[in-house]
Amino acid sequence: MEPRLSFVTLGVGDLARATAFYEQVLKLPRIALPDGAGVAFFELGKTWLSLFPRAELAADAGVPAAGSGFAGFTLAHNVRSAAAVDALLAEVAAAGGRIVKPGQPAFWGGYTGYFADPDGFLWEVAWNPDFPHV
Template sequence: MNTKLPAPIPRLTMITLGVSHMRASIAFYEALGFKRRLAASGEAVAFFETGGTALGLFPWDQLAQDVTLPQDPRPRGFRGMTLAWNCSTAEEVDAVLDFAISKGASLLKPAHKTDYGGYSGYFADPDNHPWEVVVAPGIEVGDDQRVHLPD
């Protein structure tokens, strides 16, 4: 019998980052203002509200083991993905970058006008996960702090 199952509804619910030092990474993301949830998990795993998709932190070696990939060598270069902090104005982009740097982030690329009419810069968290801080034409950040994309 060939019964077709309905297609699942696609959704991205959690981004989990492998980190080297749980305590330091938890402190960094709390310092950025992300609200920690399920704190009873201690330093085994950490979850943060982000205004949309949740952010998880998990020890790098354990995450590699869980997905059955080698944990070494750890990439020092670009990993093929970025996280984004969308903003409403260029001034907000500058403020977020300055704030992140003041909390221990590394500046990867200063804010600048983009070729598509936006304004963006990049910082890296303590494990070198890159974050773009950006305002982009047509992408609105609503009062609900969520990104709203046009059709």
């Protein structure tokens, strides 16, 4: 397998609500699709984020859609400073997002906090002085 991740697809409860959150709150660039496409795509460099109705995604994979609690993964967005962590978390909170963990110094020497999107997917916002990709 070539070392790349092409898509991260989130199964969402309300496609319109989730699309608005990612487009308007997080300001991700949305790819234009025909009306009624039933999916939303956001290009993030070489990896794309897609939003797809949860029940349909589960059916496509052949697994039950029911589930709750921690999904066993988080998404992460690195920023250029500790202040940028707090600024993004404040922006998400002001738009109705749920802050799970406020920005704070991390044991590994950076600064990090978490928010949940409208479907409960966890996003870490982090500043890491030793991570080159921001």
